[in-house]
Amino acid sequence: MENLSIIHIDMDAFYASVEEHDNPKLKGHPVIVGGKSRHGIVTTANYEARRYGIHSAMPIFMARELCPSGIFIQPRMERYREVSNIVMDILYDVTDVIEQLSIDEAYLDISDIKQDPLYIAKTIKSEVFKQTGLTLSVGISYNKFLAKLASDWNKPNGIKIITSDMVPEILFPLPVKSVYGIGKKSAKKLNDIGIFTVDDLIRLSEEFLIELFGKSGGEIFDRIRGIDHRKVDTSRERKSIGSETTFNGVTNDMEILKSYLREFAYEIAQAMKDKGVQGRTITVKIKDENFVQHTKSKTINSYISSADEIYIIAGNLLSEINLEKNLRLIGLTISNLISLDLEQLSLFD
Ligand code: TTP
Ligand code: MG
Numbered sequence: 001m002e003n004l005s006i007i008h009i010d011m012d013a014f015y016a017s018v019e020e021h022d023n024p025k026l027k028g029h030p031v032i033v034g035g036k037s038r039h040g041i042v043t044t045a046n047y048e049a050r051r052y053g054i055h056s057a058m059p060i061f062m063a064r065e066l067c068p069s070g071i072f073i074q075p076r077m078e079r080y081r082e083v084s085n086i087v088m089d090i091l092y093d094v095t096d097v098i099e100q101l102s103i104d105e106a107y108l109d110i111s112d113i114k115q116d117p118l119y120i121a122k123t124i125k126s127e128v129f130k131q132t133g134l135t136l137s138v139g140i141s142y143n144k145f146l147a148k149l150a151s152d153w154n155k156p157n158g159i160k161i162i163t164s165d166m167v168p169e170i171l172f173p174l175p176v177k178s179v180y181g182i183g184k185k186s187a188k189k190l191n192d193i194g195i196f197t198v199d200d201l202i203r204l205s206e207e208f209l210i211e212l213f214g215k216s217g218g219e220i221f222d223r224i225r226g227i228d229h230r231k232v233d234t235s236r237e238r239k240s241i242g243s244e245t246t247f248n249g250v251t252n253d254m255e256i257l258k259s260y261l262r263e264f265a266y267e268i269a270q271a272m273k274d275k276g277v278q279g280r281t282i283t284v285k286i287k288d289e290n291f292v293q294h295t296k297s298k299t300i301n302s303y304i305s306s307a308d309e310i311y312i313i314a315g316n317l318l319s320e321i322n323l324e325k326n327l328r329l330i331g332l333t334i335s336n337l338i339s340l341d342l343e344q345l346s347l348f349d
Contacts, residue, residue: 002142002163002164003111003142004117004140004141004142004161004163005109005110005111005117005142006107006108006109006110006140006141006142006143006144006146006147006232007107007108007110007117007120007121007124007138007139007140007147008105008106008107008108008138008139008144008147008148008150008151009087009091009105009106009108009124009136009137009138009139009151010104010105010136010137010148010151010152010155011087011104011105011134011135011136012047012134012135012136012137012155012156012157013044013045013046013047013050013156014044014080014103014104014134015033015043015044015075015080016031016032016033016044016045016046016049016073017046017134017135018076018079018080018083018134019031019033019073019076020046021132021133021134022079026071028048029048029069029070029071030045030046030048030049030051030052030054030067030069030070030071031045031046031048031049031070031071031073032044032045032046032049032054032060032063032067032070032071032072032073033045033072033073033074033075034060034063034072034073034074034075035060035074035075036060036072036074037060039059039060040059040060041057041058041059041060042054042055042056042057042058042059042060042063043056043075044056045063045070047156049063049067049070052066052067052070053066054066054067054070060072078281078297078299080103081103081281081297081335082283082295082297083132083134084103084104085240085283085295085297085333085335086128086131086132086293086295087104087128087132087134087136088100088106089285089293090124090127090128090131091106091108091124093127094108094110094113094120094123094124095108095109095110095112095113096234097109097110097111097112097232097234098232098234099232099233099234104136107144107147107148107232108232109231109232117140117161118140118159118161121138121140121159122159124136124138125138125157125159130292131292131293135156135157136157137151137152137153137154137155137156137157137158137159137160138150138151138158138159138160139151139152139153139159139160139161139162140159140160140161140162141161141162141163142163142164143226143227143228143229143230144180144228144230144232145179145180145223145226145228145230146162146167146226146228147162148180149162149170149171149178150162164226167225167226171198171224171226172197172198172199172202173197173198173199174197174198175187175196175197175198176190176191176195176196176197176198176200176201178198179198179201179220179223179224180223180228181216181219181220181223182220186213189212190212198224201220201224202224202225204221206218206221209221239335239336239337240279240283240333240334240335240337241268241271241272241275241277241279241333241334241335241337242264242268242283242331242332242333242334243263243264243267243268243331243332243333244264244285244329244330244331244332245260245329245330245331246287246328246329247327247328247329247330250289250326250327250328251326251327252323252324252325252326252327254318254323257318257323257327257330258315258318260330260332261284261311261314261315261318261330261332262307262311264314264331264332265307265308265310265311265314265332266307268307268310268332268333268334269305269306269307269310270307272305272334272337273305275339276339276340277305277337277338277339277340278303278304278305278337278338278340279303279304279305279334279335279336279337279338280299280300280301280302280303280304280336281297281298281299281300281334281335281336282297282298282300282310282313282314282317282332282333282334283295283296283297283317283332283333283334283335284296284297284314284317284318284321284330284331284332285329285330285331285332285333286321286327286329286330286331287327287328287329288325288326288327288328289325289326289327289328290325291328294321296317296318296320296321297317298313298316298317299336300313303338310332310334314332
């Protein structure tokens with residue numbers, strides 16, 4: 001059997017689920033997250049609200065007409081980023097070969113891990129649920145295109161494996177727009193010549209597709225046959241810099257914890273200097289004696305890079321963490337980075 005080496009994960013109704021989790025009274029009601037003004041649009045809706053036909057990018061006023069009893073909430077990006085960081089940290093515990101596609105979506109290449117892919121997927125799901133109370137959907141396959149298709153298959157809270165022998169059965173009935181690389185315009189081009197499904201599309205020659213779409217025609221030709229050579233691209237480096245330590249034993253001694261944060265702050269400041277970046281989100285992460293992880297983040301308005309500034313914010317965050325339980329681990333990261341070079345360049349734009 002082929003190598004099921006790619007996992008794609010996607011959080012379920014992400015922003016809406018975070019809102020439900022933080023305010024359980026919302027559970028069971030249609031929840032719509034989006035800009036409040038008349039001209040605002042829906043960023044996402046929970047599955048209850050989707051039953052009314054509400055979806056991302058729909059104008060809010062239209063969503064209100066479809067579902068007057070809906071609960072409309074303004075996005076809290078900082079909170080979503082914080083949860084996203086926890087999820088990504090869990091993925092980085094599995095492997096470093098990760099490509100984060102958006103705030104709630106990532107590919108993992110698990111070729112080097114000697115565990116059953118299904119077991120890895122279940123571990124990710126249970127760990128994410130444990131640490132965030134949220135569900136996600138996981139797709140497993142032998143390439144990126146199929147893994148992403150798979151994560152969408154049993155949403156929400158799904159797991160789906162696509163093997164090569166399933167490809168015709170799964171791909172052929174799909175509308176052409178489900179194929180990665182076929183956007184709205186290309187779909188229209190195809191529909192105009194009577195091609196609606198992958199089953200229609202697969203009858204076209206590679207030459208014809210290249211004629212129609214240029215170079216990407218060849219990729220589409222391969223893709224609908226279940227072939228996709230794209231690698232999980234780790235070059236989009238994680239936009240954060242951090243350090244963490246697992247203690248030999250456990251501790252909740254504030255002075256000891258603070259001395260770690262001070263040391264991390266100096267390491268981070270040095271690394272930022274080397275890379276020529278500044279940042280404005282500071283996150284303190286801890287793992288308690290029961291292995292439960294907590295994070296506290298603060299985003300400030302201005303970019304900072306000095307060890308002292310980082311340390312002061314980190315210390316304040318630490319004081320907000322409940323230290324009744326002993327800790328096994330403490331970590332500090334800075335994210336929301338900008339490159340100083342880029343900023344200087346942009347002055348001349
Ligand atoms: P998605 O993963 O596309 O959507 P979702 O997580 O809300 O729902 P599901 O995956 O279960 O279908 O996007 C992730 C988040 O990104 C989403 O919660 C809100 C945000 N988003 C926008 O801000 N604008 C958009 O147009 C879309 C599609 C998403
Ligand atoms: Mg999602």
